[in-house]
Amino acid sequence: MNISADAAQPASVDAVVEMLGAHDYLCDRRLATAILVSMRINKPLFLEGEAGVGKTEAARALAAGLGARLIRLQCYEGIDLAHAAYEWNYARQLLHIRLLGEGADRARAEQDVFGPDFLLRRPLLDAIDNDDAVPPVLLIDEIDRSDEEFEAFLLEILADFAISIPELGTIRARRPPLVILTGNRTREVHDALKRRCLYHWIDYPDLEREVAIVRVRAPEVSERLGRQVAEVTQRLRGLDLYKVPGVAETVDWARALAALGHTEATPEALRETMGAAIKHQEDLERSEEAIAGPSGR
Amino acid sequence: MIANAPDPVESVTLFARLLRDAGLTTGPERVQDACQALLAIDLAHPDEVRFALRAVFVTRREEGPVFDAAFDLFFSRPGGEGKSGSVPGRSRPLALDPKQVKAWMDALGLSTSGVAREVEGPPASSAGYSAQELLRRRDFRDMSWEELASVRRLLRQAPWRVAERRTRRLRADRRGTVELRRTMRSAARQGGDAPQLSRASARRKRRPIVILCDVSGSMDRYSRHLLVFAHAIGRRERVETFAFSTHLTRITHLLRHGDIDSALDHVAEQVHDIGGGTRIADALHTFQRVHARRVLGHGAVVLIISDGWDRGDPDQLGREMARLRRTCYRLIWLNPLLGSDVYQPETRGMAAALPHCDDFLSAHSVDALDTLGKLLAELPRRASRSPRAGAAALAASAGAAGS
Numbered sequence: 001m002n003i004s005a006d007a008a009q010p011a012s013v014d015a016v017v018e019m020l021g022a023h024d025y026l027c028d029r030r031l032a033t034a035i036l037v038s039m040r041i042n043k044p045l046f047l048e049g050e051a052g053v054g055k056t057e058a059a060r061a062l063a064a065g066l067g068a069r070l071i072r073l074q075c076y077e078g079i080d081l082a083h084a085a086y087e088w089n090y091a092r093q094l095l096h097i098r099l100l101g102e103g104a105d106r107a108r109a110e111q112d113v114f115g116p117d118f119l120l121r122r123p124l125l126d127a128i129d130n131d132d133a134v135p136p137v138l139l140i141d142e143i144d145r146s147d148e149e150f151e152a153f154l155l156e157i158l159a160d161f162a163i164s165i166p167e168l169g170t171i172r173a174r175r176p177p178l179v180i181l182t183g184n185r186t187r188e189v190h191d192a193l194k195r196r197c198l199y200h201w202i203d204y205p206d207l208e209r210e211v212a213i214v215r216v217r218a219p220e221v222s223e224r225l226g227r228q229v230a231e232v233t234q235r236l237r238g239l240d241l242y243k244v245p246g247v248a249e250t251v252d253w254a255r256a257l258a259a260l261g262h263t264e265a266t267p268e269a270l271r272e273t274m275g276a277a278i279k280h281q282e283d284l285e286r287s288e289e290a291i292a293g294p295s296g297r
Numbered sequence: 298m299i300a301n302a303p304d305p306v307e308s309v310t311l312f313a314r315l316l317r318d319a320g321l322t323t324g325p326e327r328v329q330d331a332c333q334a335l336l337a338i339d340l341a342h343p344d345e346v347r348f349a350l351r352a353v354f355v356t357r358r359e360e361g362p363v364f365d366a367a368f369d370l371f372f373s374r375p376g377g378e379g380k381s382g383s384v385p386g387r388s389r390p391l392a393l394d395p396k397q398v399k400a401w402m403d404a405l406g407l408s409t410s411g412v413a414r415e416v417e418g419p420p421a422s423s424a425g426y427s428a429q430e431l432l433r434r435r436d437f438r439d440m441s442w443e444e445l446a447s448v449r450r451l452l453r454q455a456p457w458r459v460a461e462r463r464t465r466r467l468r469a470d471r472r473g474t475v476e477l478r479r480t481m482r483s484a485a486r487q488g489g490d491a492p493q494l495s496r497a498s499a500r501r502k503r504r505p506i507v508i509l510c511d512v513s514g515s516m517d518r519y520s521r522h523l524l525v526f527a528h529a530i531g532r533r534e535r536v537e538t539f540a541f542s543t544h545l546t547r548i549t550h551l552l553r554h555g556d557i558d559s560a561l562d563h564v565a566e567q568v569h570d571i572g573g574g575t576r577i578a579d580a581l582h583t584f585q586r587v588h589a590r591r592v593l594g595h596g597a598v599v600l601i602i603s604d605g606w607d608r609g610d611p612d613q614l615g616r617e618m619a620r621l622r623r624t625c626y627r628l629i630w631l632n633p634l635l636g637s638d639v640y641q642p643e644t645r646g647m648a649a650a651l652p653h654c655d656d657f658l659s660a661h662s663v664d665a666l667d668t669l670g671k672l673l674a675e676l677p678r679r680a681s682r683s684p685r686a687g688a689a690a691l692a693a694s695a696g697a698a699g700s
Contacts, residue, residue, distance in 0.1 A: 005301065006314065011344055012338075012339060013338060013339065013342070018434065023501040029342075029344060029345070029348065030348045031350075033338060033344075033345050033348035034348065034349075034351075035351050036338060036349075037334040037337050037338065037349050037352055037353070038352070039335060039337075040334070040336070040337035041330060041332070041333040043330060045352070048357075048358065077464075077595075078464060078466060080466065082478075087478075088477075088478060088481060090477045090478070090480075092480050093481050094481070094484065110482075113481075113534075114482075147464070147466070149466060180635055184547065185358075185590070185591060186590045186591060187591050187594055188357070188591065188596060191322065194324070194329075194356040194357075195322070195356075198334075198530035199352060199355050199356050199357070200351075200352055201355075201358045201361060239581070239585065240587075242486075242585065242586055243622075282616065284619070295345060297304075
């Protein structure tokens with residue numbers, strides 16, 4: 001068993017909670033356990049959850065806490081090797097061949113031109129082929145936006161921390177990065193990919209945690225205002241909305257209210273700033289009714 | 298608890314077996330991960346054990362509750378005091394508390410009883426050409442069970458394929474745009490001066506289809522055949538299927554069964570409101586809230602199969618339809634009643650839904666389904682983004698189909 005207890009890595013679940021907390025990320029013990037296990041057994045962690053529950057933020061805080069570099073790869077449909085891992089610098093290659101002139105050895109030229117000097121390094125290669133003192137955190141964001149072909153390509157990287165470049169051979173990580181994948185569930189990710197990862201579903205936080213998160217992320221918001229806004233969003237999540245507001249929306253909403261000089265979340269103030277949290281016209285109507293309700297206390 | 302278990306590896310292995318019975322994916326690799334995970338945490342802390350094992354074994358949100366039930370069951374097993382019981386599907390019975398077994402069964406969804414289904418006759422042996430021709434035009438409603446069996450064969454052989462969309466991936470194509478990587482490789486080999494350009498164009502993929510099938514009482518005579526249709530195209534296209542009457546149920550996985558009869562049996566068992574009332578708007582709302590993000594990507598085509606007899610609020614239906622239209626590539630409504638000569642889309646629900654449909658077709662016979670097939674194979678761009686213009690075109694097409 002290759003369990004590496006790095007000096008820099010936290011030793012217990014509580015240490016993880018504390019480390020992330022120091023970087024303004026308040027997580028529960030479940031997530032902290034998953035992160036700890038992921039670090040210890042060198043397996044990527046796949047974080048799934050609704051938009052705005054802090055998946056990306058978790059990776060960011062983790063990198064900050066470990067003092068590691070954060071390498072982020074944003075996925076989208078059609079993302080391929082050239083954008084994610086590496087690309088050859090074609091212009092330089094052409095120039096190089098022309099500079100060699102007529103009599104040069106063609107086979108040699110081809111070998112030269114497909115050497116490391118002509119390689120443009122994209123995030124994945126950057127993360128695998130690193131010389132960092134602390135292994136970097138590789139964030140593969142919104143993996144569900146990519147397509148099956150790209151997932152298949154990721155399998156090798158996630159299982160072996162290696163990238164095969166036909167012209168160069170296999171590049172293996174000397175110090176494997178910590179890999180965090182996130183997903184919104186816009187589609188189901190393939191089982192083969194999940195098999196290579198640990199999995200954690202991030203839920204919406206409970207009221208107390210959400211209030212604490214608002215306080216940490218928006219210090220300018222008063223305790224009282226933060227709590228009122230958190231209460232309202234928690235209630236809105238119970239409604240039948242198309243797009244339920246996430247924690248990020250709660251923070252934005254509290255910020256918006258504070259920026260307008262409100263010290264209390266009155267129904268009028270909430271209504272004026274509702275666009276910070278509710279972003280579908282159909283949802284606005286429903287939310288307005290709910291806001292007019294019990295928060296008017 | 299696992300901390301004082303004689304051999305943690307053995308208890309993890311046993312636990313994994315229980316999880317596999319419950320439908321989770323396990324295997325030696327996972328068990329090894331689980332053992333390593335336990336080394337990383339504090340075993341005296343029951344929560345940490347649970348969370349660590351959960352991170353290893355659970356791979357999707359729905360599995361969370363099943364895992365928790367299994368964890369409670371396995372790790373709180375009361376020595377030898379528990380009464381004997383067994384978990385279904387297990388080869389050996391575990392010593393279990395009956396209450397725990399009940400909770401376990403509930404978590405697995407095994408406590409629900411199946412719904413009785415109709416008895417079917419044997420399929421017809423063979424149908425001649427002319428008989429086939431007749432069958433193609435016959436209303437499903439008037440067919441005998443033998444005839445329906447041959448209809449299934451017809452549907453399965455239907456020659457059309459769903460239209461394609463451009464993906465963002467490339468494949469070699471002489472008429473495409475220049476692809477630098479291949480060009481460079483050949484240039485380096487040949488000297489670099491007059492490179493032969495390699496070209497590539499966008500690869501194409503067939504569009505996914507989403508079928509929302511009305512199985513309420515008023516659709517009684519059709520829904521079965523339309524499910525046969527869904528099953529038939531599901532064999533070769535990317536199809537997501539949902540059934541609704543008062544509730545919406547995803548039945549894609551049920552129809553995946555190769556044999557149509559067992560597939561339909563599964564549907565009858567799992568969809569509890571077959572033959573109930575219709576609340577189309579509610580069904581669409583559930584669809585858009587829960588499933589749409591997952592299944593409507595990649596330029597999906599949505600087929601709603603319903604007669605439009607809706608007990609809900611027409612305004613709400615209109616709103617849901619408008620929204621659905623905005624989020625899919627094409628919205629097609631199939632109405633079996635459209636096949637009858639006298640039908641006018643006058644039900645309030647249908648009237649509210651019509652302006653938002655891209656196409657409005659009948660679905661009462663094999664021929665009608667063939668027309669649909671041809672439409673799916675071509676799928677021209679939407680004539681207009683404005684629903685009003687769509688409505689005008691629809692009125693025309695409805696008139697043509699009704700004649």
